[in-house]
Amino acid sequence: MRPLDTRVVVIGAGPAGLSAALALAERGFTDVTVLEKEATVGGKCHSLHVDGHAIDLGANLTTPRYHETRALAERLGMTLRKIRDRRIVNLSNEQFESLADANLLERLVVRGGASVYAGMRHLTGIDRDGYANLRDAVEQPFERWLDHHGLGAFKELFEVLFVAYGYGAMLELPAAYALKFFDPVHLEASVDTVLGKDVPFTMDFEEGFQELWERVDARLPRPTLRSADIASVSRSPRGVDVRWTDASGQHDERFDALILACPLQVTPGFLDTSADEARLFSKIRTNDYYVTVARTRGLPDMSTYVYPYARRLTPGWPTVFYPPVGRSDSGEGDLFVFYAYGGEGVDEGVVRQRIRETLAHPDLGGEVTEFVHTQHWRYFPHVDSEAMRAGFYDELEAMQGVFHTYYVGELLSFTLVELNHRYAKQLVERHFVK
Numbered sequence: 496m497r498p499l500d501t502r503v504v505v506i507g508a509g510p511a512g513l514s515a516a517l518a519l520a521e522r523g524f525t526d527v528t529v530l531e532k533e534a535t536v537g538g539k540c541h542s543l544h545v546d547g548h549a550i551d552l553g554a555n556l557t558t559p560r561y562h563e564t565r566a567l568a569e570r571l572g573m574t575l576r577k578i579r580d581r582r583i584v585n586l587s588n589e590q591f592e593s594l595a596d597a598n599l600l601e602r603l604v605v606r607g608g609a610s611v612y613a614g615m616r617h618l619t620g621i622d623r624d625g626y627a628n629l630r631d632a633v634e635q636p637f638e639r640w641l642d643h644h645g646l647g648a649f650k651e652l653f654e655v656l657f658v659a660y661g662y663g664a665m666l667e668l669p670a671a672y673a674l675k676f677f678d679p680v681h682l683e684a685s686v687d688t689v690l691g692k693d694v695p696f697t698m699d700f701e702e703g704f705q706e707l708w709e710r711v712d713a714r715l716p717r718p719t720l721r722s723a724d725i726a727s728v729s730r731s732p733r734g735v736d737v738r739w740t741d742a743s744g745q746h747d748e749r750f751d752a753l754i755l756a757c758p759l760q761v762t763p764g765f766l767d768t769s770a771d772e773a774r775l776f777s778k779i780r781t782n783d784y785y786v787t788v789a790r791t792r793g794l795p796d797m798s799t800y801v802y803p804y805a806r807r808l809t810p811g812w813p814t815v816f817y818p819p820v821g822r823s824d825s826g827e828g829d830l831f832v833f834y835a836y837g838g839e840g841v842d843e844g845v846v847r848q849r850i851r852e853t854l855a856h857p858d859l860g861g862e863v864t865e866f867v868h869t870q871h872w873r874y875f876p877h878v879d880s881e882a883m884r885a886g887f888y889d890e891l892e893a894m895q896g897v898f899h900t901y902y903v904g905e906l907l908s909f910t911l912v913e914l915n916h917r918y919a920k921q922l923v924e925r926h927f928v929k
């Protein structure tokens with residue numbers, strides 16, 4: 496166990512960094528400094544406040560799998576609510592193909608295939624936190640893994656879900672990512688959703704997801720230092736020297752341990768990166784993703800999956816849109832959130848134009864009256880099959896603690912808040928408490 500007066504610096508106040516800081520505080524560590532570049536905490540749990548409503552621009556959903564996040568939220572007085580009903584709209588220029596055959600799919604996937612999937616998935620060891628020491632060649636592309644296990648019939652379904660959720664070409668990425676995301680309960684509920692059933696499965700927070708992390712921050716012995724511009728982090732046998740500036744001036748402080756909870760690919764901008772770190776971090780890829788909030792008229796009070804664009808990765812076109820706060824009495828100026836991929840030649844203007852064009856389709860029949868905000872994210876950090884096969888995660892995990900440095904966050908534990916929270920907590924248990 497490290498002494499309770501260990502001086503720890505955490506860089507990044509997203510779910511991973513704040514979960515690490517909270518776990519340290521709960522274990523009695525009193526000298527923890529969290530540095531955050533933005534003026535807010537929560538990272539990609541980021542909410543926009545419009546007309547007195549909190550609208551999530553990043554993470555919004557929790558599922559029954561979110562045991563720890565929901566328990567934490569309950570302790571902090573957050574309000575969970577059921578999200579809106581859903582529909583799938585097939586613009587008339589596309590065919591639903593086999594997905595239209597709901598009964599067949601239900602029989603095939605939910606009753607039969609899902610249990611095979613669950614068994615195979617369990618054998619890989621994927622339910623442990625992180626990605627080290629997994630079995631069953633999960634570094635191979637997910638579509639190959641499915642074929643290998645006779646689950647090729649799942650591909651079309653998975654592709655729709657991946658594209659709709661923002662994971663893009665996940666069939667071509669290491670199976671480990673898809674397996675992390677789809678636990679058997681989530682798979683069944685997602686299938687039901689795709690089939691148009693109303694499943695009381697996903698819930699969001701009335702106060703917005705960011706507020707959860709603002710409340711966590713307020714409980715830390717020392718709240719996050721915000722708008723911190725980190726100039727340098729240098730590590731030596733004596734400790735970790737950090738130089739940063741914030742509203743109160745320039746600071747130079749020495750710490751005993753460093754927890755990197757910001758995107759690792761940005762750290763070479765300030766960190767004395769080792770050759771191994773530089774090599775590993777250069778392998779990280781992300782998805783380009785746009786979230787747009789707009790006032791609209793004429794749309795029903797439902798989440799809508801625009802099937803052609805949710806089925807195949809189509810940069811710039813809205814895959815899904817939903818009304819985060821429900822319809823106004825008049826139906827005028829209703830707020831909707833739209834999700835679209837970025838890509839070559841796509842920017843905020845293109846995304847907005849394509850939202851307009853999509854809503855003008857006769858099957859949708861709505862219109863935008865005003866764009867409120869467009870947020871551009873680098874979503875879902877990951878590596879490709881080659882990097883994973885070459886031992887990316889085994890190496891990164893073996894580096895935990897080297898140069899007084901620890902790594903947490905979505906790259907290490909997948910792009911889901913519950914998994915980021917759990918991983919950070921476990922890291923504290925493994926490396927600071929035991």
Ligand SMILES: Cc1cc2nc3c(=O)[nH]c(=O)nc-3n(C[C@H](O)[C@H](O)[C@H](O)COP(=O)(O)OP(=O)(O)OC[C@H]3O[C@@H](n4cnc5c(N)ncnc54)[C@H](O)[C@@H]3O)c2cc1C
Pocket residue numbers: 506507508509510511512530531532533536537538539540552553554555556557661723725756757758761784786872874903904905906909910911912913915
């Ligand atoms: C559109 C979208 C929808 C999502 N939907 C869901 C969902 O429904 N459910 C779910 O569970 N998850 C969802 N996620 C994923 C979830 O938001 C992430 O998994 C989670 O936020 C990752 O936490 P993190 O702490 O690892 O990283 P982040 O949230 O990215 O936090 C990293 C922090 O580091 C800070 N930082 C960066 N650089 C520096 C620097 N130089 N110095 C100091 N600080 C720095 C950032 O400002 C940020 O605050 C979604 C994400 C997006 C973008």
